[in-house]
């Protein structure tokens with residue numbers, strides 16, 4: 505089972521600083537935090553693209569790791585959508601179908617809307633094998649329908665997936681919650697046991713806890729189920 509440990513990681517960039525410690529076990533982790541709290545910075549450190557000023561990262565069972573950056577444009581290497589997909593060593597026909605972009609293979613990927621490009625990018629990402637997948641704001645630019653599709657497809661046993669996001673509406677089933685605040689990465693805990701400790705949880709989860717309901721997970725539908733159970 506893949507595992508990643510952060511040992512006394514610290515980084516300073518101008519006025520911003522971040523400290524991080526903790527163990528990411530296999531499963532789905534949500535790392536939340538306000539704008540500018542350091543989610544992208546941490547994703548870059550975990551992927552190895554950015555070196556911290558101090559501290560070490562140790563991994564176990566991680567051979568293939570992948571970082572999906574917040575802005576899908578950053579991933580582009582080709583001027584044709586079809587060539588872009590081939591650069592991932594994937595089948596253009598299949599990926600175009602998954603991203604619902606059939607017939608657009610000959611276009612420049614920069615012609616796509618941000619949401620279409622994100623769909624294309626995520627279709628490529630989820631078609632590749634990985635042990636560790638780091639997703640920086642995977643929901644940005646997607647509409648609710650695609651957010652839901654994406655969360656349903658995040659169904660990987662025995663992998664380590666870390667999602668950095670401030671999404672508050674459509675979330676996937678998760679195993680662990682983390683939060684970056686005041687320059688520090690904090691482990692909130694395991695889902696569902698620690699959900700009541702998650703101060704910046706989506707409003708629907710906070711509402712459920714106020715009502716005394718205990719959602720099994722962090723999705724909106726888990727909250728609804730928990731509230732309905734209370735009525736029975």
Ligand SMILES: Nc1ncnc2c1ncn2[C@@H]1O[C@H](COP(=O)(O)OP(=O)(O)OP(=O)(O)O)[C@@H](O)[C@H]1O
Pocket residue numbers: 517518519520537538539540541542543544545546574641670
């Ligand atoms: N190269 C840099 N030099 C100086 N400061 C930087 C640099 N890169 C990022 N920062 C600052 O570090 C802080 C954290 O940025 P980061 O992009 O990690 O935040 P974030 O939580 O991902 O934000 P968002 O929610 O907007 O995506 C911000 O205040 C940002 O301005």
